[in-house]
Amino acid sequence: MKQFAFKNDKEAFQKVRRGDMAAYRFLFDCYFADLCRFLNMYVKDRYISEEIALDIFTSLWEKKEQLVIKHSLKSYLFQSARFKAISHLRQKKNWVFVDLDLPDLQDKETIAREETMEPDKLRAIIEDAINDLPEKSQKIYRLAREEKMSHKEIAELLGVSPKTVENHVGIALKKLRISLKPYYDQIFFMSLV
Numbered sequence: 001m002k003q004f005a006f007k008n009d010k011e012a013f014q015k016v017r018r019g020d021m022a023a024y025r026f027l028f029d030c031y032f033a034d035l036c037r038f039l040n041m042y043v044k045d046r047y048i049s050e051e052i053a054l055d056i057f058t059s060l061w062e063k064k065e066q067l068v069i070k071h072s073l074k075s076y077l078f079q080s081a082r083f084k085a086i087s088h089l090r091q092k093k094n095w096v097f098v099d100l101d102l103p104d105l106q107d108k109e110t111i112a113r114e115e116t117m118e119p120d121k122l123r124a125i126i127e128d129a130i131n132d133l134p135e136k137s138q139k140i141y142r143l144a145r146e147e148k149m150s151h152k153e154i155a156e157l158l159g160v161s162p163k164t165v166e167n168h169v170g171i172a173l174k175k176l177r178i179s180l181k182p183y184y185d186q187i188f189f190m191s192l193v
Helices: 009-017 019-041 046-062 072-090 105-115 120-133 135-146 151-158 162-192
Strands: none
Touching: 009 019, 009 072, 019 046, 019 072, 019 151, 046 072, 072 105, 120 135, 120 162, 135 151
């Protein structure tokens, strides 16, 4: 079998737009397994993860000519995977407790009572974590995440380079990941509501 190589995803996707199956296969081979692993973190079912990943790639092929990808193909694929996983979980009833993988229902109920937190309390914890960020990182994070400004817009507003903005967003996300790690599942569940 002939091996096809492309400089990058952008080049491969341009060829996919023109109906090139080798380029499509290249992208599939590059991302399918990673997409399945990513989806499985959400849905906790290998077969459903594969089904959703196949659906994403089928859609990519079917909509290849009209699809607009703003950033990178990789981010488009993983964002699509996240949305489809959330959609799947919203449709699935009682999924929060079914996937806890505990030996009996009594343990599940105990853990649910102990770990479930009111959304307002969780929002307060998130807000405290944001407030604990260094001042400049906090400001840039809020502009990027809450005001939905692009890195370029923030850079122009603050008179800094887009790279500086990117660095501060990275710092903020790293610190938030660390401080909010104990609440990940609940933050994810809250985002579904």
